[in-house]
Amino acid sequence: MTIDLGKKVGMVEDFYLDPQSSNVIGFVIKNGLFSHHALLLSSIQGIGQDALTLTKEDALIKEQDNPALSSAFKGKDILSYRVLSEGGTVVGTLGNVLFNVALPQAIQVTGYELSGGLRQRISNQYPTFTAQQIIRYGQDVLVVPDAVATELMK
Template sequence: MQATPTTKKWSDIKGLAAVTMDMGKRVGTIDDFYLDIQTHIVPGFVVKTGLIGHRSMLTNAIQGIGDDALTFTNEDALIKEGDEPILKSAFKGRDILGYRVLSEGGTVVGTLGNIILSINLPQGIMVTGYELTGGLRERFSNRYPTFTIQQIVRYGQDVLVVPDAVAVELMK
């Protein structure tokens, strides 16, 4: 039976307990994720294992992402970032949060405040969209302007560029 994809915001995953299924042991908390900006695939997560310790985990080791924990096979799934080439070349989620969203015409639309992920285990996890930070009105309504990865023209060093028509919709 194939799992149905679930959408989660990065803010709902960050800070989850990372728990091994073989021993039922909490080994840390989810601290960040890796992103291949060409494919929008999330190849792994960063697990904070102590006060200053971090390890990486490939997404193929993940068994589930719930409201309270991310579960994975066993502690052997925690690796050093440098041991996996795909992780070394990937962006980190924290580097993208805070990017400015810019229209092709050069107008700043806003700032990235959250990332929308499609969770389809065991197949994989990928970014499907982004959410802008909002003002007082958005915070009260808990509704923030969002756009999909298909609406991105390019990733820059500090900005995401969207078409002018998308920018107009986001600024409404």
């Protein structure tokens, strides 16, 4: 939603992540049937339960116009990642990303939840780990210390 015109400019469809810092650097905004733009965090005015606001519509840019976006991970891709221990044991698959959105210009991934089985879905309690516990982001895996993996598999 733009503050200047009070106009809806699209829907948040994904996010860009800098895996080194765990910072979200922007969002993918779907603003047409086949049209997507990027929105950098520096352009966000505020984040509410139902919307994020930006000052002007021209804050929407093309991904290729910002080199940091082109090299960032996208959230949808991360949700298909497997979690692997240092020792090579597959712990599970990511099911959710946890954010700290207290400061709109400094959104950070604070942790991850594993996708769970029937027991986790019924109890709505999923194994979680913090972003700081990740040793490495691979092409399609996140590597965590063996001790973290052991806790996640309990």
